[in-house]
Amino acid sequence: xxxxxxxxxxxxxxxxxxxxxxxxxxxxxxxxxxxxxxxxxxxxxxxxxxxxxxxxxxxxxxxxxxxxxxxxxxxxxxxxxxxxxxxxxxxxxxxxxxxxxxxxxxxxxxxxxxxxxxxxxxxxxxxxxxxxxxxxxxxxxxxxx
Numbered sequence: 001x002x003x004x005x006x007x008x009x010x011x012x013x014x015x016x017x018x019x020x021x022x023x024x025x026x027x028x029x030x031x032x033x034x035x036x037x038x039x040x041x042x043x044x045x046x047x048x049x050x051x052x053x054x055x056x057x058x059x060x061x062x063x064x065x066x067x068x069x070x071x072x073x074x075x076x077x078x079x080x081x082x083x084x085x086x087x088x089x090x091x092x093x094x095x096x097x098x099x100x101x102x103x104x105x106x107x108x109x110x111x112x113x114x115x116x117x118x119x120x121x122x123x124x125x126x127x128x129x130x131x132x133x134x135x136x137x138x139x140x141x142x143x144x145x
Contacts, residue, residue, distance in 0.1 A: 019038075025112060030099050
């Protein structure tokens with residue numbers, strides 16, 4: 001599976017699981033209700049989807065120009081850290097606003113989610129690639145238009 005279809009399946013599965021996990025985690029960390037935390041998780045998911053589309057397109061463009069093909073552990077770790085680092089920069093201000101806390105408090109609260117999502121992103125990507133195969137950018141195959 002390649003191209004847009006791959007991205008739609010990837011994002012749908014990834015974000016569906018993420019909304020459930022983030023809703024529960026935010027409710028526990030903030031002391032707010034599951035409904036309030038669930039809305040924040042959906043807002044975060046929309047931001048994450050937009051970031052995911054942008055980041056993965058840039059990552060795959062970079063990856064397709066690399067001499068070494070495949071997705072090593074080192075490349076997967078770089079992908080997970082790059083994605084999550086960018087997402088934190090977008091989400092911390094949103095968390096601070098929604099939960100009425102300082103940026104520092106939002107960052108501290110987000111650290112638990114960051115650790116979870118670093119591991120989740122790494123494992124999810126690996127499992128996704130095993131189930132659906134590597135994208136053309138990682139195999140050296142012709143890129144679909």
